[in-house]
Amino acid sequence: MRAEQLGFDVAFDRFDRQKPQCGFGLAGVCCKICNMGPCRVTEKAPRGVCGADADLIVARNLLRATAAGTAQHGARARETILALKWAAQGKLDLPILGAQKVLATEKAFGIEAEGRALNVVVDLADALLDDQSRAERF
Ligand code: SF4
Structure with missing residues (x-):
């Protein structure tokens, strides 16, 4: 090996x-x-x-592990969204790849993309950040 x-x-x-x-x-x-x-x-x-008792300890351990994992993924997602926003604003020297995915996500969030170039990416990043920190889903 x-x-x-x-x-x-x-x-x-x-x-x-x-x-x-x-x-x-x-x-x-x-x-x-x-x-x-x-x-x-x-x-x-x-x-x-x-x-x-054993049931409570097992359930609590499982839920706490799940919450910790979810928080870690959420933190990573937030960093990615901020990088997308800053790249669109020119604050970060990174190319924005996967235009089709960005367009599909903008559409899913109801963001009008026609002729708005990178401003729409900033709107998308803001929508994602807003969605991620929303305490209630509906
Ligand atoms: S919370 Fe866990 S470590 Fe603390 S007393 Fe209860 S079973 Fe023991």
């Missing part, structure tokens, strides 16, 4: 060095949300210090 030749380790190597994996973590019944933990659910101790 090329990484091995170069002296790098990869995720598979690190995974192997982590064995055996923690059974509580694998089952999702380890909670370290607050400083009273970490709590691990067992038959002897079926609830964490706060009273959370």
Whole structure:
């Protein structure tokens, strides 16, 4: 393997060095949300210090992981939209590629593009930023 030749380790190597994996973590019944933990659910101790049972701990871990992932993608999307806007305004020296996609998105947002050149891209970026930070969907 090329990484091995170069002296790098990869995720598979690190995974192997982590064995055996923690059974509580694998089952999702380890909670370290607050400083009273970490709590691990067992038959002897079926609830964490706060009273959370296995179902609540698993559901909470899943939701928190989902929220964190969504926030990360949202932050990356915001950076991309700002780059699009600044490129259209000439503040950033980047070419705007994928004209068909930009036009299709403008149409989906109801933005009139005919004869407006790059101003319409700024409108699109503003619409996307507005959409991304809207607290309510409807
Ligand atoms: S189970 Fe409750 S007490 Fe234990 S770490 Fe999680 S939130 Fe804190």
